[in-house]
Amino acid sequence: MLTVRASGLHVGRGNAAIAGPFDFELTGGTALVVTGPNGAGKSTLLRTLAGLLRPIAGEIALSGVNAADGEPAERLAEVAHYVGHRHGMKTAITVGENLAFWQRYLGGQSQPGLAGVSPAAALAAVGLPGLERIPFAYLSAGQQRRASLARLLVAKRPVWLLDEPTSALDVASQARFAALVHEHLAEGGVVIAATHQPLGLETAETLQIASRGAQEAGVPGVEIDEADLAAAEGWL
Amino acid sequence: MTALFLRDLKLALTGGGGAMTGVIFFLAVVATIPFGIGPDLNLLSRIGPAILWIGALLSTLLTLDRLFQADREDGTLDLLIAGPLPMPLVVLAKCFALWAASCLPLVAASPLLGLFLALEPAALFAVMATLFVGTPAIVFIGAVGAAVAVALPRGGLLVSVLVLPLAIPVLIFGVMATYGAVNEPDPFLPPFLVLCALTLFFGALGPVAAGAALKASGD
Numbered sequence: 001m002l003t004v005r006a007s008g009l010h011v012g013r014g015n016a017a018i019a020g021p022f023d024f025e026l027t028g029g030t031a032l033v034v035t036g037p038n039g040a041g042k043s044t045l046l047r048t049l050a051g052l053l054r055p056i057a058g059e060i061a062l063s064g065v066n067a068a069d070g071e072p073a074e075r076l077a078e079v080a081h082y083v084g085h086r087h088g089m090k091t092a093i094t095v096g097e098n099l100a101f102w103q104r105y106l107g108g109q110s111q112p113g114l115a116g117v118s119p120a121a122a123l124a125a126v127g128l129p130g131l132e133r134i135p136f137a138y139l140s141a142g143q144q145r146r147a148s149l150a151r152l153l154v155a156k157r158p159v160w161l162l163d164e165p166t167s168a169l170d171v172a173s174q175a176r177f178a179a180l181v182h183e184h185l186a187e188g189g190v191v192i193a194a195t196h197q198p199l200g201l202e203t204a205e206t207l208q209i210a211s212r213g214a215q216e217a218g219v220p221g222v223e224i225d226e227a228d229l230a231a232a233e234g235w236l
Numbered sequence: 237m238t239a240l241f242l243r244d245l246k247l248a249l250t251g252g253g254g255a256m257t258g259v260i261f262f263l264a265v266v267a268t269i270p271f272g273i274g275p276d277l278n279l280l281s282r283i284g285p286a287i288l289w290i291g292a293l294l295s296t297l298l299t300l301d302r303l304f305q306a307d308r309e310d311g312t313l314d315l316l317i318a319g320p321l322p323m324p325l326v327v328l329a330k331c332f333a334l335w336a337a338s339c340l341p342l343v344a345a346s347p348l349l350g351l352f353l354a355l356e357p358a359a360l361f362a363v364m365a366t367l368f369v370g371t372p373a374i375v376f377i378g379a380v381g382a383a384v385a386v387a388l389p390r391g392g393l394l395v396s397v398l399v400l401p402l403a404i405p406v407l408i409f410g411v412m413a414t415y416g417a418v419n420e421p422d423p424f425l426p427p428f429l430v431l432c433a434l435t436l437f438f439g440a441l442g443p444v445a446a447g448a449a450l451k452a453s454g455d
Binding site for chain 1: 238239240243246247309310312314315
C-alpha cells in the first residue's frame, strides 16, 4: 500500500523557512488539497515534495511503492509527476514530439510498470484530439496547459504533485481534468494539489497554510537573534 | 539519455537553438583575418592554426550560455532534475547534443577555412583532428560555467569569463599539436595525447560539477 508521510516538515527558500510544520499521511487513493493565500508557501511545499528544494527541517517518508528500477522508492521524485507553473514543453517542436520525448524520458514506453497511453490518446483525454502535429507555440494558454497536463498520462506515476493545475482552464476543461484526477485516485494513486479552484475533490483532506505573519515564531534553527548569537559565542 | 540527446539535437538544428550562430561567427572571424593581415602568405600559414583554434574556442563559448537557460525558462530543467536520470548523465547528454550540433560543423568547416589562411594539407588535417578531440573539452568546461550562471539573467558574459582560463590549456595543446604536424623537429603525438587526456578529464569532472550546480540552483 502506497503511503506518503511528512513529519515536522518545514519548507523554505535558501535558509529561510516559509511555511510549516506540516504533518500529514496519505495512503493510496487519497488526495490532499493545499490551500492558502498567495505567498503562503504552497508552491514551495510542492517543490520541496518534488525534490527540487531541500526541506529546512523534518522529513518526507515513502513506503510501499517501487521506483522505475524495481527497487523500493526512497525519494518521492522517483514515483511522482510534478506539474509546476511552467509547462516543461519546447515551443519549437510539435505537441506530439514534446509528449513523445517525455514518454521516452520518463520510461513510459520501455518499462511495463510505467507504461502510459500514447501521446495521441493522452491529448484526446485532455480534450485536444488531433493536435499532436501542431507546434506547441501555436496553442492558446489554456491549450498549452492542457497539453502539459497530458504528460501525466503518457507515463504512469503513482503520485501527482500539481501546482495550480487548472489555471487558464475553462470550466469544461476543469471538469474533464477533475475526472482524470478521480480516475487516478480510483487506481490507488495519490494527488497533492495546490489550487484555488475546486478540483471536484470534495472528499480530499485539506491542508490550510496560514499567511506568513501568523506563523513567524517557532521555526527551529532559522531565526537567529542577538541573544542566540551571544549564547553561541559564549558556548564556543 | 538517448531521448534527451535526440531531442536537444533536434531543437538545435530546427532553429531557435542558436547552434548555427556559432558556425557563422567562426566563419566571420576566420574570413576577416586575412583581410586584416594582408596578403602575406607565409605569415598567414604560420598563424593560421592558432586563428582557427581561437575562432573555434570563441564560437563554442558563444553557444554555451543557452545550454541550460532555455530549459530553465520553460520549466524543463525542473522536470529533468526531478526525473529518473541522474543529473551528470543529463548534463552529459546535453553536452553531446550541443557538441554534435555546434562543434561538429566547426570541425567540418575548418579545412575549408584553413584554405583561406594558406595552410598546407598536413596542417589542415592536423587542425581538423585536434579540433575534433579538443572541442568536447571546451564544451564540458563550459557546461560547468553555464550551470553556475543558469539563474542569472545575463549570464553569457559571466560564462565566458569563468570558462576562458580553464580552456586555455586546451587551446595551448591544440595549437601545439597542429604546429607539431607541420614543423619538423616538433612532435605531434605528445601534445595530441595530452589534448585527448584533457577531454577525458573534463568529460569525467564537468558533468558531475555541472549537475551539482544545477541541483543547487533550484528555486
